[in-house]
Amino acid sequence: MVLAELGRGIAGALARMKEAIVVDERALADCLNEISRALLQADVRFETVRDIRASIKRAVNLDALADGTDKRRVIQKAVFGEICRMLDPGKPSFTPSKGKPSVVMFVGLQGSGKTTTCTKYADYHRRRGFKPALVCADTFRAGAFDQLKQNATKAKIPFYGSYTESDPVKIAVEGVDKFRKEKCDLIIVDTSGRHKQEAALLEEMRQVSEATKPDLVIFVMDGSIGQAAFDQAQAFKQSASVGAVIITKMDGHAKGGGALSAVSATKSPVIFIGTGEHIPDFVAFDAKPFVKRLLGMGDMDGLVDIIQNAMPIDNPPEIGGTFTLRLLYEMFQNLQNMGSLGQLVSMIPGFSSQFIEKGKEREGQAKIKRYMTIMDSMTAAELDGTNPKLMNQSRINRIARGSGRLVSEVVCMLEEHKRIAKMWKKLPIHKKLNTNSAKSLANAMPPNMLSHLGGLNGLQNLVKQMGAK
Numbered sequence: 001m002v003l004a005e006l007g008r009g010i011a012g013a014l015a016r017m018k019e020a021i022v023v024d025e026r027a028l029a030d031c032l033n034e035i036s037r038a039l040l041q042a043d044v045r046f047e048t049v050r051d052i053r054a055s056i057k058r059a060v061n062l063d064a065l066a067d068g069t070d071k072r073r074v075i076q077k078a079v080f081g082e083i084c085r086m087l088d089p090g091k092p093s094f095t096p097s098k099g100k101p102s103v104v105m106f107v108g109l110q111g112s113g114k115t116t117t118c119t120k121y122a123d124y125h126r127r128r129g130f131k132p133a134l135v136c137a138d139t140f141r142a143g144a145f146d147q148l149k150q151n152a153t154k155a156k157i158p159f160y161g162s163y164t165e166s167d168p169v170k171i172a173v174e175g176v177d178k179f180r181k182e183k184c185d186l187i188i189v190d191t192s193g194r195h196k197q198e199a200a201l202l203e204e205m206r207q208v209s210e211a212t213k214p215d216l217v218i219f220v221m222d223g224s225i226g227q228a229a230f231d232q233a234q235a236f237k238q239s240a241s242v243g244a245v246i247i248t249k250m251d252g253h254a255k256g257g258g259a260l261s262a263v264s265a266t267k268s269p270v271i272f273i274g275t276g277e278h279i280p281d282f283v284a285f286d287a288k289p290f291v292k293r294l295l296g297m298g299d300m301d302g303l304v305d306i307i308q309n310a311m312p313i314d315n316p317p318e319i320g321g322t323f324t325l326r327l328l329y330e331m332f333q334n335l336q337n338m339g340s341l342g343q344l345v346s347m348i349p350g351f352s353s354q355f356i357e358k359g360k361e362r363e364g365q366a367k368i369k370r371y372m373t374i375m376d377s378m379t380a381a382e383l384d385g386t387n388p389k390l391m392n393q394s395r396i397n398r399i400a401r402g403s404g405r406l407v408s409e410v411v412c413m414l415e416e417h418k419r420i421a422k423m424w425k426k427l428p429i430h431k432k433l434n435t436n437s438a439k440s441l442a443n444a445m446p447p448n449m450l451s452h453l454g455g456l457n458g459l460q461n462l463v464k465q466m467g468a469k
């Protein structure tokens with residue numbers, strides 16, 4: 001979980017407040033002290049922490065609350081509201097639309113994760129039906145084109161660049177023209193980075209921007225710099241008409257909260273955060289759901305994202321349709337590149353939390369690898385087959401021999417697939433959604449998975465959200 005430390009600190013303070021016998025000024029002060037400490041440890045600016053504290057105190061006037069008011073709820077609401085405010089610049093960013101060509105230019109300092117993030121951004125949109133393309137206009141760093149090429153190939157995204165051309169403007173224009181002609185609706189231009197905000201970098205950015213007329217300029221910054229992000233974001237905003245920010249390396253960096261709040265203080269919308277080196281380690285950022293997750297108040301939005309990232313997209317499954325072995329294989333492939341396996345697997349409809357038991361991620365990884373090896377020995381007809389009778393004993397024996405696994409392991413994998421496929425069929429998400437469809441979905445789920453989703457209510461919300469996409 002992103003910013004786990006900060007989330008734990010604030011959620012812990014609220015939990016202790018819930019346990020307090022009396023909610024008085026003293027208990028409130030203790031709670032606020034704890035929250036302030038957690039924020040400062042996450043490198044949030046002292047002034048911001050002071051303001052948050054004062055605002056919560058103002059919002060929770062214990063003396064003025066009518067008798068019978070749930071004071072704990074009032075406090076929780078105020079904390080939630082203030083943390084959201086801290087992270088929300090109150091200014092939406094341009095969002096590309098499917099089928100309508102957009103050019104998005106990426107800028108940032110060297111090593112911030114710009115090239116990796118371009119691919120993550122392209123892949124994120126490809127999974128949502130866009131036709132993205134990547135243009136490498138970084139002629140400053142040797143190897144930049146190779147890196148983009150490698151990433152793009154891995155994510156199956158068309159790319160353009162040159163080993164010999166040294167003029168970034170020329171490459172950018174050629175790339176944008178080429179992909180416009182090819183009817184790509186999201187053309188992403190990666191530009192050079194430098195070690196610091198020197199004049200040459202800013203001038204190059206200005207020229208590329210003038211030549212390609214981007215609909216959006218995204219500034220990519222390294223989240224591990226904490227509150228120093230304020231100056232960097234401010235400087236780029238002034239010199240390059242930055243319309244949105246993506247903060248990278250939010251995995252494992254205690255200072256991420258500081259970076260997030262500092263960027264938001266420059267009134268630049270943060271649209272995504274990078275949470276690891278792999279392509280799917282990329283989370284859409286929206287203050288409210290993010291804070292909800294941070295404080296352990298439900299994970300519906302993240303879940304929808306996770307499910308969409310795990311789905312094979314060249315051959316997207318119809319929820320409720322036939323769940324073939326190939327689909328299972330492609331899902332495993334995607335899952336292997338994503339963060340905490342056990343947590344993710346248990347969040348995907350059809351997979352019970354027993355699929356990978358808590359604390360047994362390594363065994364879970366091995367199980368997925370084993371299943372994939374078995375499936376590697378199957379024919380296309382078997383992987384895509386919809387007839388349950390196709391898998392007869394002689395096929396099973398052949399697959400076991402071919403994959404070097406036991407017949408019992410092949411049978412076990414096929415049983416597991418059958419169980420997931422059965423549940424998948426019951427998912428009513430593709431149909432018109434109503435309260436009843438969520439209920440029938442709830443019935444098809446193992447109880448621990450249901451409780452993980454926040455019970456029937458949580459599930460209804462989730463179903464609504466998925467249907468709305």
Ligand SMILES: Nc1nc2c(ncn2[C@@H]2O[C@H](COP(=O)(O)OP(=O)(O)OP(=O)(O)O)[C@@H](O)[C@H]2O)c(=O)[nH]1
Binds near residue numbers: 193248251
């Ligand atoms: N842990 C972690 N590493 C990341 C993340 N995003 C990028 N990286 C890593 O950061 C390093 C630098 O990333 P690049 O994409 O090469 O950075 P860049 O900004 O394009 O660099 P230049 O092209 O030199 O400007 C690489 O090792 C990436 O794998 C992230 O969200 N988390």
